[in-house]
Amino acid sequence: MESISIEGTPKTPTVNFDATTGIIEVKGRSIPENSIEFYRPLVEWLEEYSKEPQKLTTVNIQLEYFNTSSSKCILDVFKKLETIKKARNEVVINWYYEEDDEDMLEAGEDYESIIRIPFKMIEVVD
Amino acid sequence: MSFNIEERYTKMNKGEVLLAYKGSITAELITNVLGVVESKLDHVIDHSITKKKIYNILVESLQNLYHHVDDLPDRISDSMDIHFGIFVISKMDEMYDIRTGNFIKNDKIKKLKERLDKIKSLSKDELKELYKFVLNNQKFSDKGGGGLGLIDIARRTDGKVDYEFDTYDDEYSFFSLNITI
Numbered sequence: 001m002e003s004i005s006i007e008g009t010p011k012t013p014t015v016n017f018d019a020t021t022g023i024i025e026v027k028g029r030s031i032p033e034n035s036i037e038f039y040r041p042l043v044e045w046l047e048e049y050s051k052e053p054q055k056l057t058t059v060n061i062q063l064e065y066f067n068t069s070s071s072k073c074i075l076d077v078f079k080k081l082e083t084i085k086k087a088r089n090e091v092v093i094n095w096y097y098e099e100d101d102e103d104m105l106e107a108g109e110d111y112e113s114i115i116r117i118p119f120k121m122i123e124v125v126d
Numbered sequence: 127m128s129f130n131i132e133e134r135y136t137k138m139n140k141g142e143v144l145l146a147y148k149g150s151i152t153a154e155l156i157t158n159v160l161g162v163v164e165s166k167l168d169h170v171i172d173h174s175i176t177k178k179k180i181y182n183i184l185v186e187s188l189q190n191l192y193h194h195v196d197d198l199p200d201r202i203s204d205s206m207d208i209h210f211g212i213f214v215i216s217k218m219d220e221m222y223d224i225r226t227g228n229f230i231k232n233d234k235i236k237k238l239k240e241r242l243d244k245i246k247s248l249s250k251d252e253l254k255e256l257y258k259f260v261l262n263n264q265k266f267s268d269k270g271g272g273g274l275g276l277i278d279i280a281r282r283t284d285g286k287v288d289y290e291f292d293t294y295d296d297e298y299s300f301f302s303l304n305i306t307i
Binding site for chain 2: 010011031033064065067068069071072075098100101102103106110113114
């Protein structure tokens with residue numbers, strides 16, 4: 001399965017999805033007007049990956065900003081990961097937030113309460 | 127006619143104005159404005175979290191505006207623009223104000239007003255629950271909005287969101303939104 005590697009822009013995040021290591025990363029900012037187009041291939045990739053996932057999938061989400069249009073797409077990504085976990089695979093989600101950024105920490109907690117995977121909240125200190 | 131767009135625009139230009147615009151609202155414009163304002167904020171605010179909060183709300187409110195500038199009829203667009211909108215970012219007494227304005231069809235006012243009043247009446251915890259409910263249950267609208275923008279803004283500002291509707295003619299009104307951070 002091919003990896004996904006997308007460089008970040010001022011409106012879209014850096015994405016690295018690697019099926020051989022099971023490491024999935026989304027970093028930077030996600031603020032496009034319409035996020036569906038950007039996230040569709042990522043959700044499709046996860047759909048494919050979920051057929052033969054690694055024993056351990058590590059997810060690193062380190063977003064500086066994301067808009068509400070992206071928030072729904074990010075939930076779709078998490079829901080695919082939930083499916084992988086339900087099929088008795090290990091999934092670890094690391095949610096990074098900047099020191100004192102309560103809004104970003106809370107956003108992580110919101111997702112954690114919707115999907116059934118515990119998040120590891122990691123505060124990034126400058 | 128009782129409503130005058132110039133008067134409204136002048137009224138919105140209160141405080142120390144960082145940026146004010148009236149005219150066509152396009153995706154390119156929003157992208158450029160976000161870039162300009164972000165570098166301006168870097169100069170005027172030291173505190174990174176405050177800056178982030180303002181920028182987040184700005185993204186949400188301008189994209190909300192972009193999603194709601196419907197095609198206007200000739201009688202309005204001839205003197206303004208087919209996708210006419212207004213926004214002002216200003217500072218007053220250590221608070222930041224983001225104001226947006228756009229035309230809305232009169233028959234859509236009731237629903238929007240009810241929605242805004244509901245959001246304004248909710249506590250922080252109730253807003254959180256509503257946000258999660260909409261996030262998990264509502265599909266994207268055909269405009270690409272997720273119905274989360276206003277809830278998100280209210281959450282981040284603790285409900286400091288005000289609005290006004292000014293009747294323009296039989297079919298349209300002008301909707302002004304004022305967000306205080």
